[in-house]
Amino acid sequence: MAICFLSPAKPISISPLIYNKKPAVIRCNFSLPTITTTEPEPVFTSVRSFAPATVANLGPGFDFLGCAVDGLGDFVSVRIDPSVHPGEISISDICGTHASIKLSKNPLWNCAGIAAIATMKMLNIRSVGLSLTLEKGLPLGSGLGSSAASAAAAAVAVNEIFGGKLEVKDLVLAGLESEAKVSGYHADNIAPAIMGGFVLIRSYDPLELMSLKFPEGKELFFVLVSPDFEAPTKKMRAALPAEIGMPHHVWNCSQAGALVASVLQGDLVGLGQALSSDKIVEPKRAPLIPGMEEVKKAAMRAGAFGCTISGAGPTAVAVIDDEERGKEIGKSMVEAFSKEGNLKAVAMVKRLDRIGARLVGSVPTR
Amino acid sequence: MAICFLSPAKPISISPLIYNKKPAVIRCNFSLPTITTTEPEPVFTSVRSFAPATVANLGPGFDFLGCAVDGLGDFVSVRIDPSVHPGEISISDICGTHASIKLSKNPLWNCAGIAAIATMKMLNIRSVGLSLTLEKGLPLGSGLGSSAASAAAAAVAVNEIFGGKLEVKDLVLAGLESEAKVSGYHADNIAPAIMGGFVLIRSYDPLELMSLKFPEGKELFFVLVSPDFEAPTKKMRAALPAEIGMPHHVWNCSQAGALVASVLQGDLVGLGQALSSDKIVEPKRAPLIPGMEEVKKAAMRAGAFGCTISGAGPTAVAVIDDEERGKEIGKSMVEAFSKEGNLKAVAMVKRLDRIGARLVGSVPTR
Numbered sequence A, B: 001m002a003i004c005f006l007s008p009a010k011p012i013s014i015s016p017l018i019y020n021k022k023p024a025v026i027r028c029n030f031s032l033p034t035i036t037t038t039e040p041e042p043v044f045t046s047v048r049s050f051a052p053a054t055v056a057n058l059g060p061g062f063d064f065l066g067c068a069v070d071g072l073g074d075f076v077s078v079r080i081d082p083s084v085h086p087g088e089i090s091i092s093d094i095c096g097t098h099a100s101i102k103l104s105k106n107p108l109w110n111c112a113g114i115a116a117i118a119t120m121k122m123l124n125i126r127s128v129g130l131s132l133t134l135e136k137g138l139p140l141g142s143g144l145g146s147s148a149a150s151a152a153a154a155a156v157a158v159n160e161i162f163g164g165k166l167e168v169k170d171l172v173l174a175g176l177e178s179e180a181k182v183s184g185y186h187a188d189n190i191a192p193a194i195m196g197g198f199v200l201i202r203s204y205d206p207l208e209l210m211s212l213k214f215p216e217g218k219e220l221f222f223v224l225v226s227p228d229f230e231a232p233t234k235k236m237r238a239a240l241p242a243e244i245g246m247p248h249h250v251w252n253c254s255q256a257g258a259l260v261a262s263v264l265q266g267d268l269v270g271l272g273q274a275l276s277s278d279k280i281v282e283p284k285r286a287p288l289i290p291g292m293e294e295v296k297k298a299a300m301r302a303g304a305f306g307c308t309i310s311g312a313g314p315t316a317v318a319v320i321d322d323e324e325r326g327k328e329i330g331k332s333m334v335e336a337f338s339k340e341g342n343l344k345a346v347a348m349v350k351r352l353d354r355i356g357a358r359l360v361g362s363v364p365t366r
Helices: A002-006 A016-021 A023-030 A113-121 A146-160 A167-182 A189-193 A233-238 A247-263 A268-275 A284-288 A290-302 A322-343 B002-006 B017-020 B024-032 B110-123 B146-161 B168-182 B190-195 B233-238 B246-265 B268-275 B283-286 B292-301 B324-343
Strands: A043-056 A065-080 A088-097 A130-136 A199-205 A208-212 A221-227 A243-245 A307-308 A316-320 A345-349 A358-364 B043-057 B065-080 B089-096 B130-136 B198-204 B209-210 B221-227 B243-245 B306-309 B315-318 B347-350 B358-366
Touching: A002 A199, A002 B002, A002 B130, A016 A113, A016 A290, A043 A146, A043 A189, A043 A221, A065 A113, A065 A189, A065 A221, A065 A247, A065 A345, A113 A130, A113 A146, A130 A146, A146 A167, A146 A233, A146 A358, A167 A208, A167 B306, A189 A199, A189 A208, A189 B246, A199 B246, A208 A247, A221 A322, A243 A247, A243 B130, A243 B246, A247 A268, A247 A316, A247 B198, A247 B209, A247 B243, A268 A307, A284 A290, A284 A307, A290 A307, A290 A316, A290 B024, A307 A358, A316 A322, A322 B315, A345 B315, A345 B358, A358 B243, A358 B347, B043 B110, B043 B146, B043 B221, B065 B110, B065 B146, B065 B221, B065 B347, B089 B110, B110 B130, B110 B146, B110 B168, B110 B246, B146 B168, B146 B190, B146 B283, B168 B190, B168 B209, B190 B198, B190 B209, B209 B246, B209 B268, B221 B324, B233 B283, B243 B246, B246 B268, B283 B292, B283 B306, B292 B324, B324 B347
Parallel strands: A088 A130, B089 B130
Antiparallel strands: A043 A065, A043 A358, A065 A130, A065 A199, A199 A208, A221 A316, A221 A345, A243 B243, A307 A316, B043 B065, B043 B358, B065 B130, B065 B198, B198 B209, B221 B315, B221 B347, B306 B315
């Protein structure tokens, strides 16, 4: 990754012409309010940031509750680049083990780029050009908030290079510009990617976020098992029911409440139980991922407190309070994907990330 | 009330014949498990209990979240009565300011009676007969959990006279027998009436309850404004939508989560906001109560943190952190009921009850 960070920048200038030709993208740059009244000076010549993977659609927390996962995520490096037109950003490199080949270096079509542009707009940056390097630690389309991690890392990096003038909510708004482009206007990945821990999206207009603090001193591990399978996004969306019967609505609402209470109380048994209790989305989506239903059963048999689909899949997520037991659970889940779904899968056991996107390196301007 | 307590018992014997003739009622007496293996001895000759009013259907907490209200509720007195057939209970008197004339003294058709019988059954009482006096402090059909308060007070009184062998969950189950008879198998009134505070009903089979602790030292007042109007129960039920669109489902789920978090964090502003945010039930029911929509607006204008319908109405409930401000809010709400709904209304300002049903008097057996 160090090599990636140090690779020479290949600026892509974003001319006003491009904006004019692509009105859908203009929104990224012009729909957001300018937060700072005066243009801030850069305080670093370069920064490097990290943003964690996230698990959204947490069972009954569908579309409004997500959490961050430690030790797994994307890095973004941003540096002041005199060769880039002032007020613009270029993506100099995209690297990493995961499918970077699929990602565009055009900042208008790249999650990190869109979020970086939105952040620059909010900061009112007009005099400095930036170049950005994206290091993908997350696989694309796995249900682990890959796009949100890139956007979160970029928003934080741009904000920090100019002295961190923006608030967390502004950074989420910047990241939302990117999410809206790639996966819909949903904050349940981008908010925890930026804020860490569990985040409840209370409303979008205005954006209201609730950070749900899982008690310090309590351990929470996620067993993340990703099968070698492309979850058909269109099918996953089409599987969602348009209408929900009152009994299922009441049930899922009560489980959502129980999930929130369990998080705040650090009740892992209750959290797992709530996570596993979705009667609306998971029952429709699980059959579209070969083996998923058996994988969940295998996780529970192996001692997991709960298990569901991470995001829109195909990753399965189980929760446990012990890393070693997590590894055993992961093994059982991988076996079930193989036996019942005929899919190869890899398991990881990761802690709850309590911090969210952060600076991991910087070079001061003087 | 003392007069009521001391009024002479008029036992109504419940013969097995009556059970046989009314199979719907048999469930009250025979569907519950016997909890105690040996029949407990009475430890008091008489006891007196109190159970508080409750506010259920808390906005987005529809059908699964309720809370108890201090200083407002029903009293039940129970005494060992040799003139009552062993293992049976009679209702000797029903008194109080609120519509006691409507209530049956047949224990099989009275909330307190059904809950008392269920509790006796769980305790395996075969050798002692009881007589019961019900003092109604709550109006019927007001949306303040009147039936649940009677049932809760009766269950606690019977349990306590035999030494308090049953657990809280058993008492809720006993009370549920009564609720099932009068208003459906919903625990969102009976559970907080017995347990106090906020209670989330997590599941019914098995019954799982979560007590949500509102932080000590934080004040929470309910402004309860009851108009002189009979909420048409059938209409109120018929108004509920059978199917709910996904966006409204997600919205209400997120608000339910926010409500739970606000309760646990003692965030009254957040609690009020969530309480007011229901997009599914309240918008359908409020128009059936003359003036309700304007009453809510009046409460908010007067400074309430939130306002919704209590239970199925017609009482409106607003929340605030100060008693005096609560009185002002209540005044505004009463005025709005008068002006917009052409209804007389009375306002009360009451604290959150954190205790639930309890013994308030007893006479030991020796």
